[in-house]
Amino acid sequence: xxxxxxxxxxxxxxxxxxxxxxxxxALLLLFSLHLALTxxxxxxxxxxxxxxxxxxxxxxxxxxxxxxxxxxxxxxNYILLVNxxxxxxxxNETVTQLKAENNTLKEEIGLNSxxxxxxxxxxxxxxxxxxxTILGFNMDRWTRTVTIDKGKSDGIVKDMAVITPLGVIGRxxxxxxxxxxxxxxxxxxxxxxxxxxRTRVKGVIEGNGKDRLRLKYVLQLDDVxxxxxxxxxxxxxxxxxxxxxxEVVKVEKGKDNFFKEIEVLPKVDYSRLEEVLLxxxxxxxxxxxxxxxxxxxxxxxxxxAQASVPALSPTPTPIID
Amino acid sequence: MRDFLIFIPVTxxxxxxxxTIFISIPIPDLPLIIVLFIAYNRAxxxxxxxxxxxxxxxxxxxxxxxxxxxxxxxxxFITVYFLSKRVTFSTPFIRAVAAGLLTLLKGLLIYIVLxxxxxxxxxxxxxxIAAVVTGAFAPAIILLLGRVSGTADPHTLER
Numbered sequence: 001x002x003x004x005x006x007x008x009x010x011x012x013x014x015x016x017x018x019x020x021x022x023x024x025x026a027l028l029l030l031f032s033l034h035l036a037l038t039x040x041x042x043x044x045x046x047x048x049x050x051x052x053x054x055x056x057x058x059x060x061x062x063x064x065x066x067x068x069x070x071x072x073x074x075x076x077n078y079i080l081l082v083n084x085x086x087x088x089x090x091x092n093e094t095v096t097q098l099k100a101e102n103n104t105l106k107e108e109i110g111l112n113s114x115x116x117x118x119x120x121x122x123x124x125x126x127x128x129x130x131x132x133t134i135l136g137f138n139m140d141r142w143t144r145t146v147t148i149d150k151g152k153s154d155g156i157v158k159d160m161a162v163i164t165p166l167g168v169i170g171r172x173x174x175x176x177x178x179x180x181x182x183x184x185x186x187x188x189x190x191x192x193x194x195x196x197x198r199t200r201v202k203g204v205i206e207g208n209g210k211d212r213l214r215l216k217y218v219l220q221l222d223d224v225x226x227x228x229x230x231x232x233x234x235x236x237x238x239x240x241x242x243x244x245x246x247e248v249v250k251v252e253k254g255k256d257n258f259f260k261e262i263e264v265l266p267k268v269d270y271s272r273l274e275e276v277l278l279x280x281x282x283x284x285x286x287x288x289x290x291x292x293x294x295x296x297x298x299x300x301x302x303x304x305a306q307a308s309v310p311a312l313s314p315t316p317t318p319i320i321d
Numbered sequence: 322m323r324d325f326l327i328f329i330p331v332t333x334x335x336x337x338x339x340x341t342i343f344i345s346i347p348i349p350d351l352p353l354i355i356v357l358f359i360a361y362n363r364a365x366x367x368x369x370x371x372x373x374x375x376x377x378x379x380x381x382x383x384x385x386x387x388x389x390x391x392x393x394x395x396x397x398f399i400t401v402y403f404l405s406k407r408v409t410f411s412t413p414f415i416r417a418v419a420a421g422l423l424t425l426l427k428g429l430l431i432y433i434v435l436x437x438x439x440x441x442x443x444x445x446x447x448x449x450i451a452a453v454v455t456g457a458f459a460p461a462i463i464l465l466l467g468r469v470s471g472t473a474d475p476h477t478l479e480r
Binding site: 020021022024025026028029031032033034035036037039053057060061064065068135136137138139140141142143145147173174181183188189206208209210271 | 333336337338339340341342344345364365366368369370372373376377379381382383384385386387388389391392395396398399402428431432434435437438440441442443447448451
């Protein structure tokens, strides 16, 4: 009996040892699948990894972007120099210098122009904002996110609305110490309550995982036409009311014969994004603060912005606006 | 341990470059090629864990659904591990075809995860482009990985 037990144990050990790779793979495979299938239930995932990325990787992204810009400038000037050398060496040098200066000035003017635009918009909107610069883009398959150079230390919280003068960009999904990740509207996981500006028809704007948006849950009878502007409804409080989301470019009868299939082109060209604004008073922390201490909530007089920012949902979900 | 010290920094650098310089340029799927290389050349529990970590890193870095890429890479690892008992990835052509097909498999698995999590994802043509690019670069990258890891570990021989 004892011998049989020992033989069984040895067999089990041998079996485990022989198949350890398959067993380890299967366990990690199942664990990964569990993580993926429960990802949208609000549980925090990979906090340590995200903190490390926020602290260690974001400065590298910043440095690479700076170096890349410098190298492309130098290469541009070098190519220019080679072309002009055939005419006149001395003139060439002068022209190159002037071109380099011109290029620098153009960059400065471009930056000033963009910042001026952002600043003017920042001052014109009736809510407080925090300006941030984009460090990196993640346009991988169905994922559409950007990394910005502001984090918790700058007052950024999860679910803060991110906008530009042209309209809504998305919302913060991860706030690290010094950088944050923004889920763009075009990501599949993005849901924003919206209305058609002309007819006030309500719907939900979702990303299509590429570069377009879909306006969902609009009935066949509802009045939506090509060229209609879609704006945020402000109902759930994560986004201020009336911010531009995009323009209707396709309206079709839905397969279910109940809802329309509406495609929306975002007003913002995401590939050209450089500076964004984050709306203060939106996001999970703000919602929690407001629910916990309603008496201390800012008054319209102290913060004019809050006047137009609707009341925040007491139980905001991480997925749906 | 040496594999961790080599391949994790390489993966991080790859993800940084992909998010800054190569935003709209299709580049080969380096984590997948590393998993293919490890699962074929020296499959071990360490290699399995490394594959999982690379997938996890990719998900954390891109803000994707946590676990989706690590799940896909684990399936890729097991597939290559079993295939390596029957197929020899000895010629550049076979390596290119294998890398291309595995990129399609990875894309398909992530797509299935998205559908299972109720995201109405379209199956993208960009996966085909990624498969072609990964397949085209895979033979050269595998050769490079063999040399790099061979330098780090003189006992490792490329099959």
